[in-house]
Amino acid sequence: xxxxxxxxxxxxxxxxxxxxxxxxxxxxxxxxxxxxxxxxxxxxxxxxxxxxxxxxxxxxxxxxxxxxxxxxxxxxxxxxxxxxxxxxxxxxxxxxxxxxxxxxxxxxxxx
Amino acid sequence: xxxxxxxxxxxxxxxxxxxxxxxxxxxxxxxxxxxxxxxxxxxxxxxxxxxxxxxxxxxxxxxxxxxxxxxxxxxxxxxxxxxxxxxxxxxxxxxxxxxxxxxxxxxxxxx
DNA sequence: CAGCTTATACGACGTACGTCGTACTTCGGA
DNA sequence: TCCGAAGTACGACGTACGTCGTATAAGCTG
Numbered sequence: 001x002x003x004x005x006x007x008x009x010x011x012x013x014x015x016x017x018x019x020x021x022x023x024x025x026x027x028x029x030x031x032x033x034x035x036x037x038x039x040x041x042x043x044x045x046x047x048x049x050x051x052x053x054x055x056x057x058x059x060x061x062x063x064x065x066x067x068x069x070x071x072x073x074x075x076x077x078x079x080x081x082x083x084x085x086x087x088x089x090x091x092x093x094x095x096x097x098x099x100x101x102x103x104x105x106x107x108x109x110x111x
Numbered sequence: 112x113x114x115x116x117x118x119x120x121x122x123x124x125x126x127x128x129x130x131x132x133x134x135x136x137x138x139x140x141x142x143x144x145x146x147x148x149x150x151x152x153x154x155x156x157x158x159x160x161x162x163x164x165x166x167x168x169x170x171x172x173x174x175x176x177x178x179x180x181x182x183x184x185x186x187x188x189x190x191x192x193x194x195x196x197x198x199x200x201x202x203x204x205x206x207x208x209x210x211x212x213x214x215x216x217x218x219x220x221x222x
Numbered sequence: 223c224a225g226c227t228t229a230t231a232c233g234a235c236g237t238a239c240g241t242c243g244t245a246c247t248t249c250g251g252a
Numbered sequence: 253t254c255c256g257a258a259g260t261a262c263g264a265c266g267t268a269c270g271t272c273g274t275a276t277a278a279g280c281t282g
Contacts, residue, residue: 018218019211019214019215019218020137020138020139020140020143021138023134023135023137023138023211024134024135024138026131026134027131027132027134027135027138028131028239028240029131030240032131045258045259046258046259046260047257047258047259053240053241053242054241054242054243055258055259055260056241056242056243056244056259056260056261056262057240057241057242058259059259059260059261060239060240060241061240064239075259077248077249077250077258078248078249078250078257078258078259079249079258079259080258080259080260093214094214095210096210096211096214099206099207099210100130100134100207103130103204103205103207104130107129107130139269139270141270156228156229157228157229157230158227158228158229164270164271164272165271165272165273166228166229166230167229167230167231167232167271167272167273167274168270168271168272169229170229170230170231171269171270171271172270173229175269186229188228188278188279188280189227189228189229189278189279189280190228190229190279191228191229191230
């Protein structure tokens with residue numbers, strides 16, 4: 001009985017993913033940091049992301065990403081582990097996430 | 112003296128373009144329709160876009176796109192002509208716009 | 223000049239967003 | 253068993269967004 005006080009973790013199905021929802025989800029620096037971090041480390045607990053917001057704010061951003069189909073989360077013990085839905089995203093939006101992330105890395109590098 | 116009662120048309124410089132602003136600008140169906148239309152027809156007056164919003168709403172969306180660097184506008188007589196800043200976008204975000212638009216077309220096609 | 227067209231400016235409205243603090247639940251370790 | 257850690261739920265707050273109606277200005281055309 002995992003965390004009954006929390007909402008059930010619902011993840012949208014592959015065919016439900018919407019491009020405009022994805023763009024909106026990615027158009028935020030905190031969420032972009034989450035996604036970038038997940039591209040380096042495959043799976044992470046919520047509290048280990050290098051972001052500077054309150055825990056409740058972080059929860060909000062995870063929900064946005066989850067409902068847009070960007071991440072998948074699972075509970076294990078006291079931790080909630082998060083992964084990128086890379087395969088699903090590449091199936092639904094081929095090459096798009098890589099294109100966005102590469103562009104963002106280049107922008108952060110100041111080019 | 113073109114339209115002195117209107118704000119001067121300011122377009123961000125190439126190096127000022129921000130990816131997150133771009134993503135936000137594209138994360139709206141009306142604005143996406145504008146961009147798609149501009150990819151087919153090179154240049155268009157404001158009133159000729161196949162969107163179903165009030166004129167003042169359309170003005171708002173043009174401003175968002177212009178300030179994000181997606182479009183360029185110029186006044187000629189009574190008309191304001193709009194073009195995609197394709198070269199600038201491809202220079203700053205190589206391949207990204209095409210990737211987004213292709214994905215969106217595929218989604219609209221129902222695939 | 224008068225009237226129509228094109229498009230914006232401005233203000234209003236309801237909603238969504240990003241943020242936080244607080245309370246709470248669950249799990250794990252001392 | 254108790255307490256801290258992890259993370260969420262909920263409500264609040266200020267701001268931004270998408271929308272519109274109305275008023276306005278400039279250009280075109282008769």
